[in-house]
Amino acid sequence: MREQTLDRDSMYHRHGGDLQGMARHLDYLEELGVSALWLLPVLENDRPARTEHGYAITNHYRVDPRLGGDAAYRALSDSLHRRGMKLVMDAVYNHTGLQHHLELDPPDSTWMHRWPRYTQTTYREQTLFDPHAAPSDRKRMSDGWFDDGMPDINHHNPFMAAYLIQSMIWQIEEFGVDGVRIDTYTYSDLDFANRCNAAIMAEYPRIHLFGETRVFGTANQAYFNRNIFDTKFKSNLPGSVDFQLLYHGIKPALTQPTGWMEGVNSLYNTLANDFLNRDASKNVLLLDNHDEPRFLSVVGEDWEKLKTGYKWLLTCRGIPQAYYGSEIGMKGFTNPDGLVRADMPGGWPGDRVNAFTGEGLGAKEKEVQHLVKRLGTFRKTSSALKSGHLMQYVPVDEVYTYFRYDSNQTIMCILNAGKAAKKVPFNRYPERVASFKSCVDILSGDAYPLEGTITVQPMQMLLLELK
Numbered sequence: 001m002r003e004q005t006l007d008r009d010s011m012y013h014r015h016g017g018d019l020q021g022m023a024r025h026l027d028y029l030e031e032l033g034v035s036a037l038w039l040l041p042v043l044e045n046d047r048p049a050r051t052e053h054g055y056a057i058t059n060h061y062r063v064d065p066r067l068g069g070d071a072a073y074r075a076l077s078d079s080l081h082r083r084g085m086k087l088v089m090d091a092v093y094n095h096t097g098l099q100h101h102l103e104l105d106p107p108d109s110t111w112m113h114r115w116p117r118y119t120q121t122t123y124r125e126q127t128l129f130d131p132h133a134a135p136s137d138r139k140r141m142s143d144g145w146f147d148d149g150m151p152d153i154n155h156h157n158p159f160m161a162a163y164l165i166q167s168m169i170w171q172i173e174e175f176g177v178d179g180v181r182i183d184t185y186t187y188s189d190l191d192f193a194n195r196c197n198a199a200i201m202a203e204y205p206r207i208h209l210f211g212e213t214r215v216f217g218t219a220n221q222a223y224f225n226r227n228i229f230d231t232k233f234k235s236n237l238p239g240s241v242d243f244q245l246l247y248h249g250i251k252p253a254l255t256q257p258t259g260w261m262e263g264v265n266s267l268y269n270t271l272a273n274d275f276l277n278r279d280a281s282k283n284v285l286l287l288d289n290h291d292e293p294r295f296l297s298v299v300g301e302d303w304e305k306l307k308t309g310y311k312w313l314l315t316c317r318g319i320p321q322a323y324y325g326s327e328i329g330m331k332g333f334t335n336p337d338g339l340v341r342a343d344m345p346g347g348w349p350g351d352r353v354n355a356f357t358g359e360g361l362g363a364k365e366k367e368v369q370h371l372v373k374r375l376g377t378f379r380k381t382s383s384a385l386k387s388g389h390l391m392q393y394v395p396v397d398e399v400y401t402y403f404r405y406d407s408n409q410t411i412m413c414i415l416n417a418g419k420a421a422k423k424v425p426f427n428r429y430p431e432r433v434a435s436f437k438s439c440v441d442i443l444s445g446d447a448y449p450l451e452g453t454i455t456v457q458p459m460q461m462l463l464l465e466l467k
Contacts (some may be wrong), residue, residue: 003047011338019072028356033376038088047099058096058422060167077176079337086178093188095150109162110290112151113143125186144154155192185211210239218273226278239282264400264417285318303364313459314375317390327372329364384409403432412464416456423453439464
């Protein structure tokens with residue numbers, strides 16, 4: 001392998017973590033309520049530097065031996081399945097690494113997009129659906145390189161397209177993959193993406209596919225997954241990573257003063273745009289990930305807001321995605337991105353802090369970790385939270401309330417986004433509370449009658465199961 005660094009003091013060198021190490025800590029993930037494990041790409045990244053993220057694949061048929069190789073990946077998959085957990089693969093349709101054999105020794109010049117000189121994508125997804133877009137802008141968006149170390153794949157080459165589709169089927173079958181996150185989805189040729197998605201879903205009808213659609217606007221995002229639009233291109237992608245509910249939802253709700261379209265009203269409005277999707281429940285929610293600032297840093301290191309963020313993440317519609325370490329308050333902004341990809345405390349012998357055993361964790365860190373364990377475990381057996389309907393009410397006096405419900409269970413979620421305690425009247429929500437007499441706080445176990453009001457502290461969220 002070209003890169004042989006092993007230096008935990010450098011954020012961009014390899015630190016020695018591997019698939020077997022992950023398998024040793026599956027008990028901890030189960031305690032958090034985790035039901036599926038998503039890893040960044042594990043395929044070979046044989047280049048001289050910056051191999052730690054995995055997105056510059058150099059062999060589509062080989063798990064990186066520094067992670068343990070094919071056998072370790074298969075063993076991890078088997079361990080997950082024995083526990084009733086699932087494996088989510090991170091796939092890359094859009095590009096490879098410079099050291100991929102199809103770049104080093106291509107059959108001809110059409111397997112990757114070639115330009116007279118290095119040409120980067122515009123990163124402007126609008127050009128793909130804008131009726132006024134210049135064709136040259138549209139071409140540069142799809143055919144420009146995402147990075148100078150990642151050649152852009154030409155999906156119009158039928159042999160290259162077949163190679164990618166076949167490698168996807170092989171990986172899913174060989175390693176028992178249950179779901180696929182598709183990286184940089186908006187930059188791929190979308191007709192190819194539809195063909196590849198269709199081939200996967202035809203072979204594995206129960207698999208879930210969701211794309212990294214890191215765009216700006218609910219309509220922009222919905223364009224790339226199944227939607228209601230009458231447009232020339234119709235996506236067959238079941239779901240998206242829901243960056244809109246991060247950028248225009250929970251972030252402003254907890255960091256902005258409430259205005260007509262600001263603060264908690266932005267969260268309400270963004271969810272109201274779910275009608276653009278065929279099924280928004282297939283979208284994947286997040287507070288942070290390997291490309292986003294840690295949520296504790298986003299909310300000004302306010303630990304109560306971090307807890308409120310997790311309460312929202314684990315009760316809103318969609319599939320919650322939790323990023324490792326944020327449940328113990330890991331911090332960092334993406335300047336540079338390595339700052340949000342630090343080692344998980346306790347993953348190496350001699351670590352002063354151990355997230356897995358609790359050794360060295362402070363009181364605030366333990367509180368958040370306990371919250372995630374409690375609510376994550378509750379969610380696993382909650383039909384309303386896993387697959388129920390969502391009904392939201394217009395925010396009033398900075399109080400935003402929504403319900404998750406089905407025929408067996410109703411959960412009431414009340415967020416006070418203001419700076420003062422608020423008394424919230426139950427009769428404000430007649431459609432959902434009329435047939436119930438009492439409620440129980442999911443986290444504390446305290447019971448309350450469903451009459452009069454209930455007090456919610458500032459920047460707090462109450463989660464109540466109606467009885």
